[in-house]
Amino acid sequence: MTQVLSQFTFNRDEPMLFTSGLFWVLFLVFLPIYAHLKSRRVKMMTFVIAFSLFFFYKSSGWFFLLLVATSFIDWWVAQFIDSSKNRTERRVALTVSLLLSLSVLLFFKYSNFVMSNLEALIGGNFQPLDLILPVGISFYTFRTISYVVDVYKGKIQPVDDYIDYLFFLSYFPCLVAGPIVRACDFMPQLRDNKPATREMIYGGLWLVMLGVLKKAVFADYIAQYNNIAFGNPTGYTGFELLMAVLGYTMQIYCDFSGYSDMAIGLGSIMGFNLGVNFNYPYRSLNVTEFWRRWHITLSSWLRDYVYIPLGGNRKGKARQHFNLMVTMLLGGLWHGAAWTFVVWGAGHGIALCVHKLCKPWLDQIESTRLTRAVSWLMTFSLVALLWVFFRASTFQAAGQVISGIFTDFEWAYLPVFLKRRSTWCIMLAIIYGLHFVPSHVWDKLRERFIAAHWVVKLLLFIVLVQLVLQFASATVQPFLYSQF
Numbered sequence: 001m002t003q004v005l006s007q008f009t010f011n012r013d014e015p016m017l018f019t020s021g022l023f024w025v026l027f028l029v030f031l032p033i034y035a036h037l038k039s040r041r042v043k044m045m046t047f048v049i050a051f052s053l054f055f056f057y058k059s060s061g062w063f064f065l066l067l068v069a070t071s072f073i074d075w076w077v078a079q080f081i082d083s084s085k086n087r088t089e090r091r092v093a094l095t096v097s098l099l100l101s102l103s104v105l106l107f108f109k110y111s112n113f114v115m116s117n118l119e120a121l122i123g124g125n126f127q128p129l130d131l132i133l134p135v136g137i138s139f140y141t142f143r144t145i146s147y148v149v150d151v152y153k154g155k156i157q158p159v160d161d162y163i164d165y166l167f168f169l170s171y172f173p174c175l176v177a178g179p180i181v182r183a184c185d186f187m188p189q190l191r192d193n194k195p196a197t198r199e200m201i202y203g204g205l206w207l208v209m210l211g212v213l214k215k216a217v218f219a220d221y222i223a224q225y226n227n228i229a230f231g232n233p234t235g236y237t238g239f240e241l242l243m244a245v246l247g248y249t250m251q252i253y254c255d256f257s258g259y260s261d262m263a264i265g266l267g268s269i270m271g272f273n274l275g276v277n278f279n280y281p282y283r284s285l286n287v288t289e290f291w292r293r294w295h296i297t298l299s300s301w302l303r304d305y306v307y308i309p310l311g312g313n314r315k316g317k318a319r320q321h322f323n324l325m326v327t328m329l330l331g332g333l334w335h336g337a338a339w340t341f342v343v344w345g346a347g348h349g350i351a352l353c354v355h356k357l358c359k360p361w362l363d364q365i366e367s368t369r370l371t372r373a374v375s376w377l378m379t380f381s382l383v384a385l386l387w388v389f390f391r392a393s394t395f396q397a398a399g400q401v402i403s404g405i406f407t408d409f410e411w412a413y414l415p416v417f418l419k420r421r422s423t424w425c426i427m428l429a430i431i432y433g434l435h436f437v438p439s440h441v442w443d444k445l446r447e448r449f450i451a452a453h454w455v456v457k458l459l460l461f462i463v464l465v466q467l468v469l470q471f472a473s474a475t476v477q478p479f480l481y482s483q484f
Contacts, residue, residue: 015135016058017176018262019216023055027266034270041193045167052172056135059176063134066104067170073100074144075165078151078158090152097148105141108133113337136176138334140169142301147183149305156184164190173263173270177256179277180297189272196271202450204268205457207261209464214258218431221471222247223255225424230391233400238409241401243417247424248391249384250431253282256295282383282435285375286362287351290383298334302327320356325349335390340398344389351382427471 016023030051037044056064077097081090147165150156159165165183167190174181196204229236229244236244260277267274281293291299310323325346332345355362365371385402392398418425449457 010057010061015060016055017135018211018259022058026051031269038193038195038271042163044193045163045190048172049163049167049170052167052170052175055172056170056175059135060132063132066134067140068166070101070104070140070144071166071169072162073097074148075159075162078148081148081152082158094148094152098145101141101145105137108137110337136178139178139180140175142180142298142305143174143182144169146180146301146305150182150184156187159183159187171267171272173266173272174274177259177263178295178297179260179263179274180301181274185275186272194271196269199450200268200271200273202457203446204265204270206446206449207265207268209265209461211258211261211263211265212468213464214254214261216258216468217471218427219251219254219258222424222428222431223251225421226251226391230393230397230401233397233404236404237413238405238407239411239413240417241404242409243425243428245384245388245401245405247428249282249387250428250435252387252390253278253435254431280435280439282380282432283376284379284383285372286355286379287348287382288355290379291348291352298331302331306330317356321353324352324356328352340389340392340395343395344386347382347386347389 014020033047034044037047053064053068056067074097077093081093084090084093147156147168151158159168164187168183168186171181171186226244226247229241230248233241257278264274264277275297277296279293279296281290284290284293307323307327310326311319312323313320328345328349329342330345332341332343332348335341335344388401389395389398392401449460
């Protein structure tokens, strides 16, 4: 009995995520009850909120109360901003809301980072704070900021009922790692409360299955070698390090897009359209296109709430480049409290500025297979190189990886590597191959899955489960972006 009860209490070492078996057991219980309550809007929302808060409790403990407090404060502030006719009062209310939201995020995510840097500058005996980073705090903070700002700018009307806003902010598919769904897109769907169509249900199931395949099979398996190589870069040859970089490049895509597929799929099964968060980013021919395809809800959030308010491209080229750099530096720091993330963001910011500068010249080059291939190779190489700083724990480790690739690279290691890590190589080749399958083929497969007999769906599900069991790592791997 005690062991059963322990499954419903918070365990810091085993937070509940979409990879947890307990989550899927609970979701199978949750879904028929949700379907039964769907037409009774208030009861449905109350039930989903309770499930979402329990999910957050299992992921972050009693910090779920922080989300409740944040939701109530920002709901009330939005109401006040909308009702007030005094411009100063509205600005003060907005400022207070932003300061409260950002101060909570800064405290949990950046306190140790700031203090360690102060220690390096002025000396002292720094003792890191024993802080638990609430899962998904960056994501729900950005969502609530966008809501209050949009109400202030008059883009949306505030939500009348607090329970509606708490539903929006705590909605469990978006809670851990996005997508960063905005109230203007979500709230009309909640008000209409339309039942999920057959296409939404089975299309959502298709996305969930793809997400599980990406995360639990591909990402977790190839991560095992990547972790070893990045953990000891001086112990590997340049060829082996290059393979680790190529592996991590696809690992982080499969991990994060896999989570997004699961989240969007779960939302679809429940009757909500959560949009698109990834659009085959490694097909990009330039870095600007990459950021239109990678983590779309974050890049669009940074554009609308950082880049454009700074002036965007409206105040000349020099100011545009400054705005791009500030936006990407903040984007890098958002991902993690370390200078390596700042360098990663700076690298993308510089690349975006260079592309903007060269675009008039680039537009004059004829688009041929050769020019597109060269553009793709340059873009992919840059993105993969910058992932080294994203993955490495220190600048020293990043430098060792890059130095090893450029100074100790020999093709002679290829046959040995293929022989010793044949399964890893085959799996990586499959992942890259699937990434470049034309979009219309994926759309056709999805349509066929939706139309298929339930026996076919069951067989595909059984095959997926078998793959997960076959390639499962010793322990369930958390989603990379859940820490952000």
